[in-house]
Amino acid sequence: MNSITSKIIFRFALLMLLQVAVFKQFTPSWGYGVYFHTLIYPIFIIILPFRLSKINVILLGFLFGIILDMFYSSPGVHASACVFTAFIRPTVLAMVKPQAEYDILHSPTISQYGFVWFAAYSAIMLFVHLLFYFSVEAFTFVYIGQILLKTFASFIVSYFLIILFQFITNPK
């Protein structure tokens, strides 16, 4: 097993544990607190290395989502959001392409392409993920107001955590 595979497996386990054992437990109970969901795990898909094929990224996203769903008692909800986020990843990467081309040996991280680039890239990815997730959770667009409210509220806390996670672990 090479180092990149073991790194991905380790990150998979770490983010799963963080999401389920730590962030799922923070459920603010005051008035508007219910709109704030803390989802840190989309960063797993965000910083997967470029050398993984599109198909492998989608499969990894599905695997992560379906296992997370076991803990959230919501089969399919997280998984569908993960699959969608993984699927549009190449499109988003093409949208925010930096001056220099992407290097196939790298990962889309701060240490490779700088803070500003990563902030923009992860913001788009996270927002798309959250919007898709809350839409599937509601399963209808009747509650579009609530979906958007939850998306924006959760975006604020989750985005902060994702950037923080990048700075702490700082993967190459």
Next chain:
Amino acid sequence: MRNLILLFVKYGNIFLFIFLELICLALVARYNADQHEIFVNSANIFSGKLYGSVDGLKQYFKLSAVSDSLAKENARLRKILYNSDIDKIARRDSMLDLDSSLQYSYITAKVINNSINLNNNKITIDKGANSGIKKRMGVINADGAVGIIKEVNDNFAVILSILHRSVKISAAVKSKGYFGSLQWTGNDPTELELEDISRHADISIGDTIVTSGYSVKFPPNHTLGIIDTFWLESGNDSYAIKVKLNNDISNLQYVYVVDNLLAEKQSQIEEATINE
């Protein structure tokens, strides 16, 4: 054939995306329709164990609050034991005592998983069929109602929380007798809506809402909450009433599963007349 393979190589990710997305949505739809899948509830052994240990850790931070609430509960029970009034009037119509003096017994359980911010919330507890818990039993805590048992295995049970849109509780306005059904609207986890109270009813803000005892799931006169606001919608024959919950679903530690020993008898006789 070669072209077909090339097509798959080129657009494989799109096919895979659509395929997996369809699987996910099928899962979601199925789960919304009925919750019989073992995968659906967190009562399966794997996640149940993990939540058990996470909860063990969380317990340490809440020890003082828990002991406070237990002490309060003890005091209340003691009051009932020693100072309970003697009922001097012989009630000959009391059908509850015909062959059993005890109607409700309670099974204490610890909450190991809970949510309040989904559209349909569920609670997992650490007692199951081995402790005598059965499907469709009611669950209360000292301050109000908690939910209704939905799935049971040997060691765990899953409760549909009162913050679940399909849960309805038969409730009454205390000492006024009007009754209706209490249901969550999916917004504020501290507020439920009471329906079917007729516009002729004489209610006011601050009135206490209790369980009616009409359904077999909950004992009568257990406080649920107070009337927060109410209004009459035009063209409607009954009030829309917002009820502020007495208990805090976001902070549940111990709950009581209601074992109504006469439930079967009540259901039996009610079913006997169902087609009349």
